[in-house]
């Protein structure tokens with residue numbers, strides 16, 4: 014496999030763009046050296062790079078593309094809307110139409126405001142919670158890796174450059190599935206916490222009753238309960254993880270997944286709270302999600318079309334079924350290659366991640382890079398094994414077979430060391446203090 018055009022473009026991009034890309038998770042340090050640098054086209058579950066190499070791709074669009082690339086219903090809706098214009102002096106009727114559509118599936122919400130990025134929605138949830146409660150501190154789940162690009166979250170990571178300590182001090186962290194730890198935060202910061210924000214589930218499911226208990230504890234202490242459904246929304250259930258686990262948050266946030274890759278996010282919540290962002294109340298006003306491009310019409314049309322596909326077809330069922338087939342096959346080939354404890358596939362079937370450990374059983378970026386390299390050589394581009402609706406059983410079966418081959422190399426690298434097989438250095442974690 015040749016990456017010559019990627020190499021040339023990488024040199025140009027790094028000279029012009031810090032990091033060579035506009036999203037850290039897509040950056041060169043996240044991939045092995047022998048990887049496609051740029052993708053030019055996608056269709057369904059396949060993509061093509063600038064050198065013409067074809068891959069079966071997983072976690073498309075950082076998990077935002079849930080139906081598949083260039084999905085006809087979504088593209089047709091966006092294209093038709095583009096012919097009519099994308100941004101006017103007043104809102105488009107699509108804003109109300111998508112609001113109705115989204116609230117018909119996310120039943121905890123009575124009002125919704127749209128943004129472009131997931132971070133728009135989570136940061137708005139924080140601001141709204143602070144205004145509603147008159148408190149400054151927030152509690153976020155420390156076991157969940159990402160909530161926002163904004164200072165209230167990035168300030169808590171090992172990469173807090175440029176963020177004042179006063180802002181960093183306002184975000185507190187608690188452990189997942191550990192009610193006593195959250196209770197400790199409320200005790201130590203009595204009357205100061207505006208909201209509890211978390212994902213319903215990451216790689217480990219919630220203990221029975223845990224989410225309801227978090228909500229009850231938050232309410233007992235006068236705080237709001239916010240679920241970040243960026244990944245779980247339109248994957249766990251059409252009504253989000255909140256429907257799957259039957260817990261109604263005060264506010265919830267959606268992004269990835271609601272527009273099949275188009276830029277649209279949503280803050281959904283109870284009317285009593287959300288109305289503070291409006292113009293019909295006597296409370297303190299909150300500047301809630303108001304941006305030039307917030308109501309861009311083709312993205313709203315794409316989201317309406319996406320919800321339409323989910324309502325007509327059993328997308329959620331297929332995501333779980335395809336993921337289950339993949340997980341079963343990968344687990345089998347890992348056992349056959351003799352790497353089972355060192356290479357793992359975990360998570361809910363619609364949202365599978367892989368773990369790579371070295372011969373000592375420690376998490377290893379060297380082994381991750383090697384695994385990705387060997388998959389790429391065989392036409393599989395995978396930072397995780399998150400499926401979309403367009404992955405066919407043939408895609409899944411081809412993936413299992415090729416991963417089996419990649420794991421034979423993985424086995425050898427466990428014995429001989431990854432340096433012998435890996436071209437270049439290891440992948441790196443995004444949140445690190447030095448480049």
Ligand SMILES: Cc1ncc(COP(=O)(O)O)c(C=O)c1O
Pocket residue numbers: 075129130131132133135159160161162212241243244268269
């Ligand atoms: C759980 C979660 N919340 C929020 C975000 C932020 O979304 P965005 O990158 O669209 O701003 C992400 C993005 O990775 C996420 O995974």
